[in-house]
Amino acid sequence: MSTDAPAGTTHPGHRPGAPAAVQLVNVSRRYQVGGGTVYALRDVNLEIDEGEFVVVLGPSGSGKTTLLNMIGALDAASDGTVTVAGRNLTGASRAELSKLRRDTVAFIFQTFNLFPTLTALENVQCAVEIAGQRRGARAIAEKALTNVGLAERKLHYPAELSGGEQQRVAIARALATGNPVLIADEPTGDLDYRTGVQVLTVLKQQADAGHTVIVVTHNREISRIADRVIELSSGRVVSDGPPLGGGAAVADLRW
Numbered sequence: 185m186s187t188d189a190p191a192g193t194t195h196p197g198h199r200p201g202a203p204a205a206v207q208l209v210n211v212s213r214r215y216q217v218g219g220g221t222v223y224a225l226r227d228v229n230l231e232i233d234e235g236e237f238v239v240v241l242g243p244s245g246s247g248k249t250t251l252l253n254m255i256g257a258l259d260a261a262s263d264g265t266v267t268v269a270g271r272n273l274t275g276a277s278r279a280e281l282s283k284l285r286r287d288t289v290a291f292i293f294q295t296f297n298l299f300p301t302l303t304a305l306e307n308v309q310c311a312v313e314i315a316g317q318r319r320g321a322r323a324i325a326e327k328a329l330t331n332v333g334l335a336e337r338k339l340h341y342p343a344e345l346s347g348g349e350q351q352r353v354a355i356a357r358a359l360a361t362g363n364p365v366l367i368a369d370e371p372t373g374d375l376d377y378r379t380g381v382q383v384l385t386v387l388k389q390q391a392d393a394g395h396t397v398i399v400v401t402h403n404r405e406i407s408r409i410a411d412r413v414i415e416l417s418s419g420r421v422v423s424d425g426p427p428l429g430g431g432a433a434v435a436d437l438r439w
């Protein structure tokens with residue numbers, strides 16, 4: 185709980201009493217490369233509340249994907265502790281980590297990661313079933329594809345879809361799981377303005393419905409719809425607070 189938060193994990197948007205969805209304490213991720221040490225993340229302290237809409241900004245190589253991978257239990261910290269939905273991932277068993285990936289976190293990857301031999305609908309349905317919802321999985325998947333404007337492409341294979349359409353299948357797949365922590369790596373990167381707005385509308389709806397939404401982007405304009413913006417540079421958090429020109433509706437954004 186936030187009241188027990190170690191020093192350095194409070195933040196400007198914190199609502200007293202709101203449970204922490206994500207907490208990182210003194211987290212570093214190091215790689216040994218050619219005799220030297222590369223820090224992808226260095227001494228990161230963060231607390232993200234349930235229901236917060238957070239945008240993570242930073243130049244290429246600043247550690248954004250590494251941060252998402254920590255939160256999504258796809259990678260482990262070299263130092264420090266990561267807690268997601270009250271579970272400490274440091275020292276967690278493989279079974280506990282896979283349960284977290286199945287029940288708690290929904291991931292929209294920078295590189296889509298769709299199964300090439302499954303249709304759009306099967307890709308989404310499969311994720312719903314893995315998340316434990318066997319009954320009605322197909323209907324849930326169809327609704328999620330409709331929400332991202334892809335009802336008419338549901339029987340296409342990924343290779344038969346444009347980059348933006350594949351991205352939207354990946355988004356539908358994440359949303360359809362219903363998992364409470366939604367993590368998105370450049371979800372609008374390949375999308376035209378109109379489709380980007382459609383995707384952001386869906387992400388914002390998720391946050392408004394109480395999901396925690398963490399979005400990595402290069403597009404600063406998107407941060408205007410967020411509750412909070414975290415900026416990374418060289419693996420460190422260099423700023424953390426409400427967005428400049430915040431409080432915008434998705435329809436107000438221009439890029």
Ligand SMILES: Nc1ncnc2c1ncn2[C@@H]1O[C@H](COP(=O)(O)OP(=O)(O)OP(=O)(O)O)[C@@H](O)[C@H]1O
Pocket residue numbers: 215217222223224242243244245246247248249250251294
């Ligand atoms: N497996 C690895 N071995 C060594 N260094 C790595 C490895 N993975 C990532 N890094 C380094 O860690 C740093 C952070 O990488 P990361 O992928 O998190 O950046 P990013 O902010 O997501 O960048 P982009 O905007 O280009 O996606 C980079 O300097 C990268 O080269």
Ligand SMILES: [Mg+2]
Pocket residue numbers: 248249250294369
């Ligand atoms: Mg990245």
